[in-house]
Amino acid sequence: MASLSEPYRVHAALHRTFDRIAVRPLDVHTRWGDSPADAVDFLLSRAPARRVPASTRAVLEDSLRPYATARGVRMRAGVWLVTAVRRDDAGV
Numbered sequence: 001m002a003s004l005s006e007p008y009r010v011h012a013a014l015h016r017t018f019d020r021i022a023v024r025p026l027d028v029h030t031r032w033g034d035s036p037a038d039a040v041d042f043l044l045s046r047a048p049a050r051r052v053p054a055s056t057r058a059v060l061e062d063s064l065r066p067y068a069t070a071r072g073v074r075m076r077a078g079v080w081l082v083t084a085v086r087r088d089d090a091g092v
Contacts, residue, residue: 010082018084026081032073036064039073 004010007023014021033039040060044050052060067075 004080007080010080014082014084018086021084022082024081024083026079028077028079029074030077031071032064032067032075034072036061036068036073039064039067 004013010023011021033042037057040057043060044052064073067073
């Protein structure tokens with residue numbers, strides 16, 4: 001989920017095929033699920049083999065409850081807006 005969380009890693013992944021790579025921070029509101037329980041399901045789906053006790057799920061749900069709105073569980077997130085131009089000789 002965070003393998004490209006550093007701009008230099010984005011550049012490293014793109015530099016052989018793209019020019020004018022720009023990585024800019026962008027603050028957005030993200031939706032994590034319909035309810036705190038749904039948001040916990042989403043978070044735990046990032047590690048499919050991970051099982052957590054019911055007590056841990058309850059703590060996670062309680063932590064997400066303040067972010068529950070009529071439009072779902074919403075939180076601010078910092079993401080990257082990446083733009084680039086594909087090279088003509090990229091061979092893709």
